[in-house]
Amino acid sequence: MGKLFKGISNASASMEANYARPGHYLVMLLDAKQGETRKGESFVAIRKKCVAVLGGEGDNPHRVGEEFTDMLMAKQDTFLPNFKKFVMVATGEEDEDSITEEVAEEVTGDDQPLSGLIMEVENVERIGQKTGKPYTRKAYKRVLSREEIEEQFDDGELEKALNKIELETMIDAYQALDGPESEDDS
DSSP states (O other): OOSTTTTGGGSOOOOOOOBOOSEEEEEEEEEEEEEEOTTOOEEEEEEEEEEEEEEOSSSOOOOTTOEEEEEEETTSTTHHHHHHHHHHHHHTOOOGGGOOHHHHHHHTSTTOTTTTOEEEEEEEEEEOTTTOOEEEEEEEEEEOOHHHHHHHSOTTHHHHHSOHHHHHHHHHHHHHHHOGGGGGTO
């Protein structure tokens, strides 16, 4: 017997990763979490679910209902600027100085305050200047308002993309955005 599978009893089973591909989408934020790779490299993973395809490039865009992840690696020079832009767009904050370490920890913490928001995201394939290899540049455009969601989706269309728990998470997220007084209006 060879040593190919040595250590498999201590390994954790994992699923295949599905990273962001080029296209223009509406997505529901599932979560944003901190983690480390097997090599000890820090990252933030932003998981999303596609709820609408607005357009795109390439021959393999995400499909409605498909989950995918943005991996922001801390070792990259673009890590902090890209994560800050994501947080600014997701929270509606225009003042860069308001995005502090505490805010970043909260966004990636256990409570997941951004989970359930519907965002417009445009992913474009670029070629790295140093490496010459393709990568997907993610541009978080905006969070849709409750009114825009109602205009964008016909009756039952959103329910096809999201399960019941995800729909409830979305409703809770928008009630939190609107404040406690809006709960009486729903």
